[in-house]
Structure formats: C-alpha cells, structure tokens
Amino acid sequence: MIALEPSVEELERMLAAVGQRIISHLATLAEQPASDLQTLAPEAVADPPQWGRPLEETLDTLFRRVIPPGVNSAGPGYLGFVPGGGVFSAALGDFIVKTVNRFVGLRFMAPGLVRIEWSVIRWLCQIVGFPCESGGILTSGGSLASFIAVYTARHNRLPADFLNSIIYVSDQAHVSARKAAQLAGFPAANVRTVASDAWFRLDLSALEAAVLDDKAHGLRPFMIVASAGTTNTGAIDDLTAIADFAAHHGLWLHVDAAYGGFFVITPEGRSLLCSLERADSIVLDPHKGLGLPYGTGCLLVKDLNTLYRAHSMGAEYLPVNTERHELPDFYEISPELSREARGLRLWLPLQLHGIQPFVVMRSTSTQRLVIYDKKLPSYSIRHSPNYLPIGSSHSPVERMKILPAGGGPRRAQPRCFLQTSAKSRRFSAPNVRNGPVPGSMAACFCSSRCPITAAFATA
C-alpha cells in the first residue's frame, strides 16, 4: 500500500513504474489496433478498497485491460473525424502543473503560471490576426468555449429581456453551437438553421432571407456562427462575405475554427482563412489543431473588455481590482474560479519544439477531402478551392477502402464508411457525404499522427 504522502523512494518507484508503461505504450502506438471493440470486463474497474492495492497490479490492469478497449484516436491508425492528438510534451506539462498544483484563478497566487497561460493566449490572438486589445481564455474544449462566447455576446449586446433575439447557424455547423445557445439561455426556437450551399458553406442568400424575415416579424437578429472547417467535410464558410453581412446588420460574428483555425499557421491556410480576424469571437481547439491531449480548448475575443463585462463579479473573499493589470485574474474573464493551470500544456510544447513542427504537422496532415468517383478501387481524391489542401507524407490510408452505404440526396445525409482494411487497424468514419458534384463524396479527417500520402491524394 502506498502512503498518501509517499516517501522519496516510493515516489521514485511510482514514477519509474508509470514511466516504463507510458514509454512502452508510446513506442508501440503504430502497431496497436486503431480500434479494439472488445467489451471491457466490468471487474477490471474495481470499486475502491478500504486499504490500497499494489501499484504494479493496478497499473497492469489499467494498461492491459482498461485502456485498450475502444478506439485509439491518438494513434496513427485512426482515420475518423478530428481527434485529439498526443503530443507528449503537453502531457508532461500537465503532469508538472498537477504536481505543483498552483491556483491560477487569481494572478497573485501564481503569477508565473498565469503569465505563461496569457503568453499562449497572446500567441493564439496573434496567429488569428486579432489586435492587441484582444484576449481570451483556455477552456476544457471547443464546446465550452462556444458556450462562453454566446454568453459573452449576449451580455455585451442584448438587454436583460433577450428572448426575441435570434442566432444563425448553418446546417453544417457543429452541434456545440446550438448547445451553446441553449446553455446561454436561448430557446431552441431562437436558433435558425440556415441552409448550406453545394460546397457545404453557409448559404449567404439563405442567411439574408432568414435575417430579413426575422426583422419583418419584429425579431432581433443577433449573432451568426460561421465555420472555419466543418466537422463533416472541412468546408470553410465565406468569412469575408459573412463578416461584411454581420457588420451591415450589426450582428456578433462568432467563428467556430475549432480545428480549422490552426491551418492559419500554414501558408495555404492563411489565405483560405482570410477575414478570420474580423470575427468578434473565435473558438480554437489546440487539442485538435495542434495535436495536444484532450482538454485544451480556447475562446478568443477581439475585445477583452467583452469578457470582463460578462464575467467579472466580486465577493468578500476575492481581491478588488481597481485598475486593469496587464495580466488578468482568470476568474474575472471566465465562468471558472478554481481550475487547473492550462497554459503549460501549450507553452511547454511550443517552447520545447518551437512553432515550425506544428506548421509541418498541419501542412502534411491536412485532411479535408473531397472524394471524387465512387467506383472502387479506382477512386481519386482532390480538394476544392475552399477546402484546405491535402498534405503529403507516408500514411496507412492506401489501405483504406471507401464503402458507400446508400445514395440519395445530400440532405438525407447518406452515410458511407471509410475503413482501413488491414486487420484490426480499422476505424469507420460515418461523416462521409455525397459531394458537391455528381459522383463525388466529401469527408473530413484531421489527425496529427496520420498524415495522408501524396500517392493517395493523386491516385
């Protein structure tokens, strides 16, 4: 049994035992199945005993029986959706902050860690092209970031009685946008789902018709959620035209750039994401776009004051800030007070590896695809003008098969499946759609450890 406060010798033993298993997990990632759909034996997850179990036995159960079942989304064999990655130095950052366990809700409690987190936010603001009065907050993920965005926009733009205000999302927007609206107090009926065009981008004429119709009925158009990389196909909405439209109608523009936003660090991505900086708020998910472990989302706002106005609230036991400091108290610009120090999991990888490896990651593993020609096996894959380019590198995707599962109009959401055919290295992605031109299919993949082959891209 290990004491709650282990001795130095016990600490060394624990770190060595965990380290050895982590190393063997990482060293064998490429051979591990992309998915292992065996059922987890319930007895593997034991109830807590009165007095502790041996470390080795517990770690063995964890690494052999509890972790393997399911889908290995951090591994290179996974080809579905937009998974969180596994940059190891980010895990080290987490390990360090959880060991030192400093409180970052108030800057005086941990000024160094708050500065680290703020420096990361400033870097994120810089890459999206936000001005110096911008700011943001690291969250546990994109969904929470969108919720904070809608809540912030509501507090800054709407009166207390806001129930005649309308939010516009495209039919390709991530579900988190609608969920965020509801969490921020908007009934489902206040969220308009606007049609997308043939390339899965928000259709501006449909948006205009909806806004004008709402105005004619005495409702208050309030917010547009645009996508910079949709989950289904990777489409990027026409951000310039939408920003013009939002400015014309006085609407808050929120851009969901959860994974797509990070392509801004690549030359091709920069041009495809032009006008991103015209948003009022942007969601970025470093756990997707930078390949970090799950639990790293981010909301950026063009004007940091908007976060202060929405979230700042005093209490007897909290410090009174009479003037703005260059570093915020995070509790004043977000819903959370106690929380982990999230900055190190970004800062450490960026310091240890630099920015360029991430540029390479995003350049070689960009996997938003439009797939032409359903005839197997001679399919070909290309990208369209508003999709990010397909990268080139080695990959297991040449073993991938496209298995159409029904046709029909796009609106019927025909489901197809992509599978890697090698035994036990297989994962199905149900986000494949009928594509924009006859005989085409569209899908989106964005994995940090599974770059796509040049051969595959031009086959």
Ligand SMILES: Cc1ncc(COP(=O)(O)O)c(C=O)c1O
């Ligand atoms: C485009 C997009 N936005 C938002 C989200 C939600 O982010 P999270 O899963 O981090 O809450 C996702 C998740 O896949 C996404 O793909």
